[in-house]
Amino acid sequence: MKKKFTVVMKFGGSSVANVERIQNVARRIIDTKTTNNNVAVVVSAMGDTTDEFEELAFKLSKNPSTREMDMLMSTGEQISCALVAIAIEELGHKAISFTGNQVGILTDGEYSKAKIQTISGDCIKKAFAEGKIVIVAGFQGVDSKNEITTLGRGGSDLTAVALAKALDADVCEIFTDVTGIYTTDPRIVKDAKKLKEITFDEMLEMASLGAQVMQARSIEVAKRFNIPLHVRSSLSKEEGTMIVKKLEKIEDICVTGVTLNKNEVKITICAVPDKPGIAAQLFGEVSKAGVNVDLIVQNVSHTKQTDISFTAPKADLSKALDATRKVAAKIGAGDVLESSNIARVSIVGSGMRSHHGIAATMFKTLADNKINIDMISTSEISISCIINKEDAEKAVTVLHKAFELEK
Ligand code: ADP
Ligand code: ASP
Ligand code: MG
DSSP: OOOEEEEEEEEOOGSSSSHHHHHHHHHHHHHTTTTEEEEEEOOSSSHHHHHHHHHHHHOOOSSSSSSHHHHHHHHHHHHHHHHHHHHHHHHHOEEEEEOOOTTTEESSSSTTOOOEEEOOOHHHHHHHHHHEEEEEEOOOOOOEEEEEEEEOOTOOOHHHHHHHHTOOEEEEEEEESSOOSSSSOTTTTOOOOOOOOEEHHHHHHHTTTTTTSSSSHHHHHHHHTOEEEEEEESSOOOOEEEESSSOOOSSOOSSEEEEEEEEEEEEEEEEEEETTTTHHHHHHHHTTTOOOOOEEEOHHHHHHSSEEEEEEGGHHHHHHHHHHHHHHHHTTTEEEEEOOEEEEEEEEOOGGGGSSSHHHHHHHHHHHHHOOOOOEETTTEEEEEEEGGHHHHHHHHHHHHHTTTTT
């Protein structure tokens, strides 16, 4: 039998934030369903529900267990998927909602950042056969011990991409509160430009460097299985941005976008003895604590002592500090300092591989605007500078202009 055309649609928190938005989403889903095809929908928690849950937990404890946090955080999506199913049924169509557990999303046991291992999807296929629209709670799964796990912030994007793979979907659409992927966050730069298409590599880099519009891990999976994504608005029919393997253009543009990340902290360990094995010990301990260290700078000195600075996600600050202090005491280093007053501004573009002078333009633009650079890092297709948080939005604006991204 010929496989039916299958669509996965994902709606983010802002798209299901209230009753009117849920009704809008329900109509949108029914529009897609009317032709003879299968529709699986992934939803996020309503509005800022997940942030509110987190705040509540932190009012009760400075260090809530990750197991209970996942129990709590996963409930937001269960509410919204049931409400979307109710709204669809009210409009006279057949729908059924499922949790991650019910659709057989099996993950590893790492609470708060679990990885999907397999998706059975049996109940989805059964519901399709009964002509039902399926609504799946995003951002969650269960591990082999039947423990509820979540997939990291923004993880409903990952649920959608993984489902698209599991169902061998023909289309995967990501509906959000902007009309596509822009050259930078349109909330910061008003004349940011919508991109018609962007490559997986560039989107992965932009997402990893702070463009919250897509979860980075979801792009990794989309890239691995070559699942083209269409990012678009839930409030308009306008065509959005296609995230694809390769662009049609003959030559790469040198800079595609500017990103900002204000969710990192910097930790410095002072007066570290300059001898072999120290960095291995320090970052070994930090990694054991489950912290993803990012940018690392070590100042070589002639005094046989050096300072080592690194950045890490804000959420991991206390774990990173504990681990660093432990090592500092053991190796006889000096103070351990922390700073939350940092931001990372980055430029991304696959054309950087073949153009030169881009770093120089970036540094000169920041200097001309009296923005001090604290740390620098580069990859094949990006350059990042750590700067003061107060300068963050200004840096994004001047870089966007310097690389003429509004044109
Ligand atoms: P959702 O709730 O639909 O998952 P998110 O809030 O996670 O939506 O992501 C959408 C937001 O991402 C937008 O409102 C926008 O401000 C922000 N954003 C950051 N960088 C970009 C970018 N380069 N292009 C588009 N949106 C961006
Ligand atoms: N609700 C979760 C979050 O806010 C997952 C998602 O929205 O994708 O991170
Ligand atoms: Mg999101």
